[in-house]
Amino acid sequence: MHRLHPDRPSIAVELTQPGGPSTHFAIAADHPTLLGALLAAGADLPSSCRNGSCRACLSQVQSGQISHVIDWPSLSAQERSDGYCLPCVARATSPRLVLRTGCLFES
Numbered sequence: 672m673h674r675l676h677p678d679r680p681s682i683a684v685e686l687t688q689p690g691g692p693s694t695h696f697a698i699a700a701d702h703p704t705l706l707g708a709l710l711a712a713g714a715d716l717p718s719s720c721r722n723g724s725c726r727a728c729l730s731q732v733q734s735g736q737i738s739h740v741i742d743w744p745s746l747s748a749q750e751r752s753d754g755y756c757l758p759c760v761a762r763a764t765s766p767r768l769v770l771r772t773g774c775l776f777e778s
């Protein structure tokens with residue numbers, strides 16, 4: 672697990688991928704975006720536009736909470752209801768988060 676300064680509040684993030692192992696990261700609680708924080712922590716996540724439009728980073732919240740930092744990320748109401756998010760324009764808002772990543776590329 673990536674380590675932050677012990678005095679800095681952090682969020683524990685577990686990333687799961689279909690057919691792959693889970694990976695664990697600690698990101699700063701005051702991160703600007705989930706994608707940026709996870710990439711800085713060493714995660715390998717798909718991304719492209721980083722503005723919430725291309726959906727390359729599409730992920731699904733398995734547990735924990737996020738909020739999007741823009742009003743209209745490229746998600747349908749049903750996808751939002753099903754827990755999908757775009758980490759490039761989202762922040763984690765709970766102390767622990769489990770995200771299923773690579774959802775755009777699932778068959």
Ligand code: FES
Binds near residue numbers: 721727
């Ligand atoms: S990288 Fe394009 S929507 Fe997240």
